Amino acid sequence: MPGAADTALAPLPPRSERPRLLQPRVRRSIIPGFGLTLGLTVGWLSLIVFLPLAALALKAAGMGPAEFAHAALGGRAIAAYKVSFGAALVAALVNAVFGTLVAWVLVRYRFPGRRLVGAMVDLPFALPTAVAGIALTTLYAEHGLIGALLVPLGVKVAFTWLGITVALTFVGMPFVVRSIEPVLADLGHDVEEAAATLGANRLQTFNRVIFPAIFPALLTGFAMAFARGVGEYGSVIFIAGNMPYRTEIAPLLIVTQLEQYDYNGASAIAVVLLLASFAMLVVLNLYQAYIARRGGRGE
Amino acid sequence: MRRAIGQGSGGSTILIAIALGFLALMLALPLFTVFAEALDQGVGTSLEAIRQPDAIAAMKLTLLVAAIAVPANVVFGLAASWAITKFDFAGKSLLTSLIDLPLSVSPVVSGLIYVLLFGAQGWFGEWLGDRDIQIIFAVPGIVLATMFVTFPFVARELIPLMQGQGRDDEEAALSLGATGFQTFRRVTLPNIRWGLLYGVLLCNARAMGEFGAVSVVSGHIRGQTNTMPLHVEILYNEYDYVAAFSVAALLALLALVTLGLKTLLEWRYGHSSAGGGH
Numbered sequence: 001m002p003g004a005a006d007t008a009l010a011p012l013p014p015r016s017e018r019p020r021l022l023q024p025r026v027r028r029s030i031i032p033g034f035g036l037t038l039g040l041t042v043g044w045l046s047l048i049v050f051l052p053l054a055a056l057a058l059k060a061a062g063m064g065p066a067e068f069a070h071a072a073l074g075g076r077a078i079a080a081y082k083v084s085f086g087a088a089l090v091a092a093l094v095n096a097v098f099g100t101l102v103a104w105v106l107v108r109y110r111f112p113g114r115r116l117v118g119a120m121v122d123l124p125f126a127l128p129t130a131v132a133g134i135a136l137t138t139l140y141a142e143h144g145l146i147g148a149l150l151v152p153l154g155v156k157v158a159f160t161w162l163g164i165t166v167a168l169t170f171v172g173m174p175f176v177v178r179s180i181e182p183v184l185a186d187l188g189h190d191v192e193e194a195a196a197t198l199g200a201n202r203l204q205t206f207n208r209v210i211f212p213a214i215f216p217a218l219l220t221g222f223a224m225a226f227a228r229g230v231g232e233y234g235s236v237i238f239i240a241g242n243m244p245y246r247t248e249i250a251p252l253l254i255v256t257q258l259e260q261y262d263y264n265g266a267s268a269i270a271v272v273l274l275l276a277s278f279a280m281l282v283v284l285n286l287y288q289a290y291i292a293r294r295g296g297r298g299e
Numbered sequence: 300m301r302r303a304i305g306q307g308s309g310g311s312t313i314l315i316a317i318a319l320g321f322l323a324l325m326l327a328l329p330l331f332t333v334f335a336e337a338l339d340q341g342v343g344t345s346l347e348a349i350r351q352p353d354a355i356a357a358m359k360l361t362l363l364v365a366a367i368a369v370p371a372n373v374v375f376g377l378a379a380s381w382a383i384t385k386f387d388f389a390g391k392s393l394l395t396s397l398i399d400l401p402l403s404v405s406p407v408v409s410g411l412i413y414v415l416l417f418g419a420q421g422w423f424g425e426w427l428g429d430r431d432i433q434i435i436f437a438v439p440g441i442v443l444a445t446m447f448v449t450f451p452f453v454a455r456e457l458i459p460l461m462q463g464q465g466r467d468d469e470e471a472a473l474s475l476g477a478t479g480f481q482t483f484r485r486v487t488l489p490n491i492r493w494g495l496l497y498g499v500l501l502c503n504a505r506a507m508g509e510f511g512a513v514s515v516v517s518g519h520i521r522g523q524t525n526t527m528p529l530h531v532e533i534l535y536n537e538y539d540y541v542a543a544f545s546v547a548a549l550l551a552l553l554a555l556v557t558l559g560l561k562t563l564l565e566w567r568y569g570h571s572s573a574g575g576g577h
Binding site for chain 1: 310311314315317318319321322324325326327328329330332333336374375377378379381382383385386388394396397398400401403404405406407408411412413414415416418420421422443446447450466469470473474479482483501504507508509510511514515527528529531532535540543544547550551554555557558559561562
């Protein structure tokens with residue numbers, strides 16, 4: 001039912017002037033192909049995206065509230081949510097700090113190799129997750145380059161909760177950097193110079209001028225990194241250890257239950273993950289709409 | 300660029316050092332590890348590992364899946380961006396956000412929904428079973444799951460680009476007597492070719508590298524339903540590290556080529572990275 005949500009926001013014009021659902025408003029546009037391209041788009045979207053998602057919704061709806069709650073909120077499932085959401089949150093926070101720093105350095109400073117570094121930031125988008133997973137596991141395992149330094153100090157990363165966080169930091173990093181970069185580049189030096197002229201020191205300039213300007217973009221990047229982390233699978237399962245109740249992420253629990261032919265259990269957990277990420281998406285969109293209305297730098 | 304806060308002071312050096320240190324630890328070291336582990340026993344051993352029949356079969360399947368999913372995605376992306384940017388209709392912004400929906404679905408869930416639809420216990424399972432058609436644990440399921448996860452990739456590059464270019468060029472061509480298809484081929488396509496290439500690049504990288512969604516629907520039959528990322532997992536779990544990292548190194552090379560071409564496109568034609576944007 002596209003259109004309903006759209007038109008509900010504004011007062012409706014008289015019925016005769018209302019565009020009919022999925023009909024062009026400008027009837028006499030000379031550009032052809034509206035029916036063909038929109039039909040293809042909606043048809044394809046329905047087949048590839050809506051139909052399978054509807055299968056999941058029907059499966060969950062068919063379970064009945066008691067069974068659904070039992071499957072979605074059982075002890076092992078709750079433990080898995082805690083691992084997934086907790087590690088994704090910590091990873092997104094780490095990325096918020098270091099991602100902002102990386103974006104700042106890339107936008108504001110000139111140093112040899114800056115363009116190469118800038119291009120490499122997208123590596124986690126381009127590198128298949130399984131490849132990242134086995135590489136990180138090897139690095140942080142007992143005899144790996146980093147593991148060999150940390151394990152004698154009593155810090156175990158591979159096969160612990162910490163390892164999951166490292167993997168999620170890897171996959172989430174570009175979201176934060178790429179969100180903030182264009183805003184920082186747009187910001188210009190004049191506002192900083194104005195602040196400095198008015199007697200602000202560097203810390204004050206950052207806290208009062210720069211940070212408020214990049215905050216909406218930072219929040220967007222943070223939320224995207226967090227959402228990605230909650231659902232992430234490939235880069236995590238190698239380094240996680242996968243111990244039920246301790247280092248088992250929610251997507252892995254879905255796979256485990258599927259392998260045991262427990263389709264209801266898998267579907268219930270999938271619905272919880274989906275609802276969580278849709279909720280984040282809606283909150284983020286509302287926030288961006290609010291920022292845009294206020295005339296801030298929401299984009 | 301002019302001097303900004305901290306520019307030229309000791310502070311800037313420290314900030315640059317911390318940022319580069321973080322990136323070296325998080326990005327460079329894992330990438331280095333892939334190639335170092337692959338070449339651990341010499342180039343010959345690695346080359347032999349990727350010449351194994353199962354590895355070759357995995358490469359062929361990965362190429363086949365990408366060869367179906369990417370063109371399908373291009374057709375959809377062109378149709379969606381044409382409909383959305385050349386016409387005004389109610390529900391347009393909703394449609395635009397629905398196209399992005401697969402980006403916020405966990406890869407594992409993306410696979411699960413196809414199992415629920417086409418698996419033996421799924422909604423169409425019995426119908427398909429009666430006709431001996433296998434989708435799940437077979438190549439069609441892998442293609443479908445890949446199409447789902449790559450769904451928005453071309454459209455989300457083209458929609459902002461075509462929005463910015465407006466409709467004047469097409470309207471001029473049409474009023475001069477060009478047909479709709481001529482207009483698309485001679486006017487629109489040249490205007491959007493770099494953006495289209497950019498979308499294809501990202502779509503292809505994801506199609507070849509997808510793990511979670513494909514893992515759920517594949518069934519992991521060696522030599523038959525194993526894509527390259529799934530083959531990496533099998534080899535790794537069998538403690539055949541050199542072979543696992545050799546196949547992984549091929550995928551890492553693909554990622555590096557993708558990044559290189561993407562950066563080239565950005566420099567050449569000023570396309571800003573949309574990977575993490577919206």
